[in-house]
Amino acid sequence: MTDDEVYAAYAPLAPDWLRVNFVSSADGAATLEGLSGPLSGAEDKRVFKVLRARCDVLVAGSGTVLAEGYGPLVLSPERMAWRRAQGLPEVPVMAIVSRTLSRLSPRAGIFAEAPRRPIVICPRDLPEARIEPLREVADIIETGVGTVNLKGAMGVLRERGMGQILCEGGPRVFGELIAEDQVDELDLTLSPLLAGAGAVRIAEGRETAEARRLELRHVIEAGGNLILRYVRGSTDE
Numbered sequence: 718m719t720d721d722e723v724y725a726a727y728a729p730l731a732p733d734w735l736r737v738n739f740v741s742s743a744d745g746a747a748t749l750e751g752l753s754g755p756l757s758g759a760e761d762k763r764v765f766k767v768l769r770a771r772c773d774v775l776v777a778g779s780g781t782v783l784a785e786g787y788g789p790l791v792l793s794p795e796r797m798a799w800r801r802a803q804g805l806p807e808v809p810v811m812a813i814v815s816r817t818l819s820r821l822s823p824r825a826g827i828f829a830e831a832p833r834r835p836i837v838i839c840p841r842d843l844p845e846a847r848i849e850p851l852r853e854v855a856d857i858i859e860t861g862v863g864t865v866n867l868k869g870a871m872g873v874l875r876e877r878g879m880g881q882i883l884c885e886g887g888p889r890v891f892g893e894l895i896a897e898d899q900v901d902e903l904d905l906t907l908s909p910l911l912a913g914a915g916a917v918r919i920a921e922g923r924e925t926a927e928a929r930r931l932e933l934r935h936v937i938e939a940g941g942n943l944i945l946r947y948v949r950g951s952t953d954e
């Protein structure tokens with residue numbers, strides 16, 4: 718596929734749209750040796766980059782940001798040029814979800830070297846002393862008591878003009894988004910690997926009372942990977 722075809726294959730279906738992108742082994746593991754990287758290949762990375770280029774805001778939990786070593790959110794010159802041609806700012810905004818803020822340092826590259834001011838999403842009852850250092854380097858969305866109200870936080874992002882929301886996980890943030898019925902799309906690469914027992918699934922944490930129906934929009938086979946695009950299904954049987 719050409720790059721234009723990949724962009725077209727992931728055109729959002731509505732102005733306000735939340736998609737989640739994951740890679741998993743064929744037997745359902747979200748990590749190998751604690752990371753997603755060993756599950757991923759060039760074909761999956763290409764979709765990953767196109768999805769980043771297509772979003773207004775990239776949301777990730779602190780667990781993912783730290784485990785995967787997220788730095789400042791930067792795109793290649795080609796992807797920035799594509800965004801300019803669409804009338805978008807050159808890079809999306811990075812938004813980090815944390816319940817405690819205990820592991821986020823304002824000196825980390827994701828804040829200190831960010832091309833656009835990031836957002837931190839946290840509960841509104843945290844001690845001000847814990848939030849204050851991050852106010853220097855990020856906009857803070859405080860929502861929920863004792864935990865983040867992710868539905869509320871997604872609403873705030875939309876109010877601020879960020880309708881295209883991409884979430885790169887991780888599993889606990891995804892579990893929360895499913896429980897809150899916030900997911901419009903799941904982009905899932907199935908990697909031709911058996912990871913065996915022990916690894917986490919792509920959704921963890923909070924349980925959901927009722928399974929959410931999805932509709933399969935496309936399957937791309939590339940390098941032995943199945944690159945799946947699911948969107949929110951109709952509630953009618």
Ligand SMILES: NC(=O)c1ccc[n+]([C@@H]2O[C@H](COP(=O)([O-])OP(=O)(O)OC[C@H]3O[C@@H](n4cnc5c(N)ncnc54)[C@H](OP(=O)(O)O)[C@@H]3O)[C@@H](O)[C@H]2O)c1
Nearest residue numbers: 739740753778779780781784815816817865886887889890
């Ligand atoms: N296969 C893939 O595509 C993929 C994608 C992403 C991540 N991963 C893997 O997933 C692992 C990380 O998993 P994870 O579940 O810890 O990551 P996560 O969902 O990104 O982050 C979890 C953190 O988010 C915050 N959080 C979680 N639930 C919350 C809630 N309801 N309200 C408020 N904050 C909440 C907490 O932050 P605080 O601790 O800061 O309070 C929590 O520790 C890593 O090994 C990573 O490599 C795999």
